[in-house]
Amino acid sequence: MKSSIKKLQNILKLEGERGYDNRAVMGGFNRLLDNWENEARSEGVPEALIEAISQKLRRYSSLDVPSRREVLLHIRDLLEKASNGSPLDLPLPPPPAPVTDESLAVVAPPVPKVETQGRRPRPAPTAVAEGLAALNASVTVLPQVGPARARALGRLGLRTLRDLLYYFPRRYVDYSQLKPINRLWYGEEVTVIGTVRDVSVRPVRGGQMQLIEAVLSDGSGALRLTWFNQQEPARRLRPGMQIAVAGKIDQYMGRLVMNSPEWELLDQQQLNTNRIVPVYSLTAQITQRWLRRQINQVVTYWAPRLADYLPETIRRNADLIDLGTALLQMHFPDSWEQLQAARHRLAFDEIFFLQLGMLRQKRAWQESRARVFDTPAEWLEAVLQGLPFPLTNAQQRALADVRHDLASGRPMNRLLQGDVGSGKTVVAAMAIAMVTRLGAQAALMAPTSILAEQHYQSMLRLLAGKPRLLPPQAIRLLVGSTSEAEKREIRQGLSDGSIKLVIGTHALIEDPVTFADLQLAIVDEQHRFGVEQRAALRAKGDNPHLLVMTATPIPRSLALTIYGDLDLSIIDEMPPGRQPVSTYVLTPRERERAYRLIRNQIAAGRQAFIIYPLIEENEKSESKAAVEEYNRLQEEVFPDLSLGLLHGRLRPDEKDEVMERFRRGEHHILVSTSVVEVGVDVPNATVMLIEGANRFGLAQLHQFRGRVGRGGDQAYCLLIPDSSDEVENERLRVMAETNDGFVLAERDLEQRGPGEFLGTRQSGYSELQLANLTDIHLIEKARRQAHWLFEQDPDLQRPAHKLLASALERFWSGGKGDIS
DSSP states (O other): OOHHHHHHHHHHHHHHHTTSOSOSSTTOHHHHHHHHHHHHHHTTOOHHHHHHHHHHHHTGGGSOHHHHHHHHHHHHHHHHHHHOOOOOOOOOOOOOOOOOOGGGOOOOOOOOOOOOTTTSOOOOOOOOTTHHHHTTSBGGGSTTOOHHHHHHHHHTTOOBHHHHHTOOOSEEEEOOOBOOGGGOOTTOEEEEEEEEEEEEEEEETTTTEEEEEEEEEOSSOEEEEEEESOHHHHHHOOTTOEEEEEEEEEEETTEEEEESOEEEETTSOOSSSSSEEEEOOOOTTOOHHHHHHHHHHHHHHHGGGOOOSSOHHHHHHHTOOOHHHHHHHHHSOSSHHHHHHHHHHHHHHHHHHHHHHHHHHHHHHHHSOOOOOOOOHHHHHHHHHTSSSOOOHHHHHHHHHHHHHHHSSSOOEEEEEEOTTSOHHHHHHHHHHHHHTTTOEEEEEOSSHHHHHHHHHHHHHHHSSSSOSSOGGGEEEEOTTSOHHHHHHHHHHHHHTOOOEEEESGGGGSTTOOOSSEEEEEEESGGGSOHHHHHHHHTTSSSOEEEEEEOSOOOHHHHHHHTTTSEEEEEOOOOTTOOOOEEEEOOGGGHHHHHHHHHHHHHTTOEEEEEOSBSSOOTTOOSOBHHHHHHHIIIIIOTTSOEEEEOTTSOHHHHHHHHHHHHTTSOSEEEEOGGGTTTOOOTTEEEEEEETGGGSOHHHHHHHHTTSSTTSSOOEEEEEOSSOOHHHHHHHHHHHHOOOHHHHHHHHHHHHOTHHHHTTOOSSGGGOSSOOTTOHHHHHHHHHHHHHHHHHOTTOOSGGGHHHHHHHHHHHTTSOSOOO
């Protein structure tokens, strides 16, 4: 059988299966015919047969469904006679498959319908659940996608049909406004329809490039079109053709022109003109027009065929459109309103999946068993009385939460959140004391050796001082710079149980470290650790209790979403006697005022930090950098003072030495990058000067500010942005208005997004393409629906939830199962 006949038979069969929607081929049968006729003629198919088929298919798009079926049946007969093959099976259009969810039926308003404004009829839904497996097919099943194109698509992460379906545009251009040429204005983005009057190609730049020029006329005027080094318009455009062009109106020599416009023949399906056009991220060898065609082919075929994994009840309650419509409108929207509805639905799905995963993980924790650590009230009261300071009410509440968790028989899984200097360390120390009094072991992991050293000193004071809860030799520090002999000694002590508390960096999770009885794992500044690192620490014990701490204030909307699997304790009071840090925003011209304040404070016996956003200067940045500025400050500004330099490229032992000299008062000023953001505790420091302050988030600036004034003296934070830009400085002035880290965190979330808070916590979060974690309304809605469904069917075992269970598994499949 001739390949052209076989190909057309397959297309006709697919068209019948689709319900005669003229979408079996992209652009409809009109677009197919030119290529098919040429192929058929080259294979010697009789001209009479070609003409008969072409005449019937050219009017196919204007027919109703019964007439379309009759046309295809007639063509089938013609092809059958030509090939002597078996007849095609052309079914009647299938009725819409009803969506039922009897197991979750509630009275709710109907799901809103998306109107298509007559532009694109939606194919009858067929709810092909088995299509989910077909979406795993390689992109090479598509026409025009060979091995080279597949490799190029792979660089974009596009390897399967599903990848294409969920590869959303990065932006959209509105070419839906049609205008006659005589009403065009400079700068507007429009679509123009007209007839090509003239086409010319000429070399420019000494023959290195080609300039293609065409003149388009629509009766009201003429518009010049230009392309540089583009083969397609040079090869295909001919005078007399009717085309649609879309782009931005520019001006040259007083005349309106359109440079490098998108263009299409009028009888084609319009993907690039006369509509809201999607714009995708690209890579070498992939053009926007080509990728649009491939994605359109996949989306228009598969989106209507996908069964919706969300139960109808939830779609009604959450006021969401169906999945197929959302995917179709997300890629090729018929209006901005429908794009918004599509984005809302798909963003809801992301948060909904996150919440279900969190609930599933929280339940797994709650169903696990852990050792019970009962703490007598009299013992705890005596310990607290022996502390050198009383606990604040917020610390007492957090401690009560921890005490309850340790006695519950379930593993503690708690996030202790408190502002810089609010007293999280003493709560952690009391948790350690509750566990070690019964002979068990505890481990505290910090992100840097500097912070680990500070925790070690704090724990010696709190646990090995008065009252003595642990002997000093039972508390050890294990970091990268610890000598090999001491490491062996610590590993032996942990293995035989004589060491009850070890404090360290990621060195704690290296293989040789084993514990006799690890029952409490504490992770400080936990957003700085990856999922695998936290899991590795917990794996050192048998279902140990877990306490994670952060000094980064996390807005409620974000905490509900990314820490939904953790119980939350917030220390929202500062210890008595801690004065608010006076904060000022200075212009670059006022830098001398900052230097004078530093001199005055040093004369009074205090110390200062000066922070820079970069280690070394580069040509692309206007920001000052630590190394160059350290030299300038030492030689020109403070030649009579001692300055230390701290940055990320120093070896751990070099960092420790610089910090220790600053802590002992040998350096008056520490010049540093953001390495001091977390945990550096120098009570004598009272000035924090931050250069290039506009390059930091408010939450990060708040962390810097928390490094000064820890000794009870009045302290100052001075912010100097790169320029005097009013808008940027307005953002920084919030720092001067409040010392409340939660207020600043909310502002940071609004202005900079969630990246500042997520750190390296990633299983599921890399999947967030559309969800905006500042959208509290959406988060709350998704949480409500997730909780409701979890109460009904926590394991998603009901038949109605089979597709949802599969979709949830795909969403979380990249993770390692330990989210917090």
